[in-house]
Amino acid sequence: MKRQIILRIANFVSPLLLCCLVLAAATSLARADSDDGIVRVKSAVSMPEAISRIKADISTKGIKFFLEVDQSKLAADAGIKLRPSTLLIFGNPPLGTQFITANPNAGLDWPVRLLLTQDENGDVWAVWTDFDWIAKRHNIHNREAQFKMATVVVKSITSTITTK
Numbered sequence: 001m002k003r004q005i006i007l008r009i010a011n012f013v014s015p016l017l018l019c020c021l022v023l024a025a026a027t028s029l030a031r032a033d034s035d036d037g038i039v040r041v042k043s044a045v046s047m048p049e050a051i052s053r054i055k056a057d058i059s060t061k062g063i064k065f066f067l068e069v070d071q072s073k074l075a076a077d078a079g080i081k082l083r084p085s086t087l088l089i090f091g092n093p094p095l096g097t098q099f100i101t102a103n104p105n106a107g108l109d110w111p112v113r114l115l116l117t118q119d120e121n122g123d124v125w126a127v128w129t130d131f132d133w134i135a136k137r138h139n140i141h142n143r144e145a146q147f148k149m150a151t152v153v154v155k156s157i158t159s160t161i162t163t164k
Contacts, residue, residue: 037133043116043124043161047084050116050124050161057160058090061153065090066111084118092153098146103138112154126158 043050051068058065067089075082091111099106115127131147131154134140140147 037130037137039128039130041126041158041162043126044164045124045161047086047116047118047124050126051086051088053160054088054114054116054126054157057157058088061157063090063092063153064111083120084116084124086116088114088116090114095146095149098143099134099138099140102140102143106134106138106140109134109137112150114154114158124161126161128154128158 045053055065055068065088067087069087069089071085071087072082075085089111093111096110096112099110109129113128116124117127118124131150135143135147
């Protein structure tokens with residue numbers, strides 16, 4: 001009788017414990033992604049094609065393109081091997097300067113920086129700093145609509161590389 005009770009308790013507790021472990025793992029993974037403020041989108045096209053599409057979309061949207069930095073070339077010029085890595089800097093001054101007027105230190109994160117990088121498997125990624133994270137970093141609470149707009153725009157821009 002005692003053994004049957006122990007087996008029933010074990011049969012009840014085991015799935016419950018497993019469920020708790022799965023939830024804890026999922027929570028920690030989600031937190032890890034949001035704690036660093038990094039957003040990553042996998043590209044379906046090569047690095048040169050991704051750069052071309054993104055720059056074309058930025059131009060089509062009337063957004064000011066400031067600079068393209070080929071980080072892997074800079075590394076090669078210094079005798080360092082680096083997988084393909086290109087930083088694109090762009091923005092909309094009427095939108096971006098609203099963040100800087102809310103907190104001048106926000107100028108560290110504006111204009112927008114979008115990194116295109118290739119991993120060890122050859123996959124290309126578009127990477128940027130989450131705008132909600134930037135708002136928290138700079139303690140900006142009065143520009144929610146503008147941060148939302150920036151998020152919509154960068155997601156639209158990076159959507160150009162998610163399909164062949």
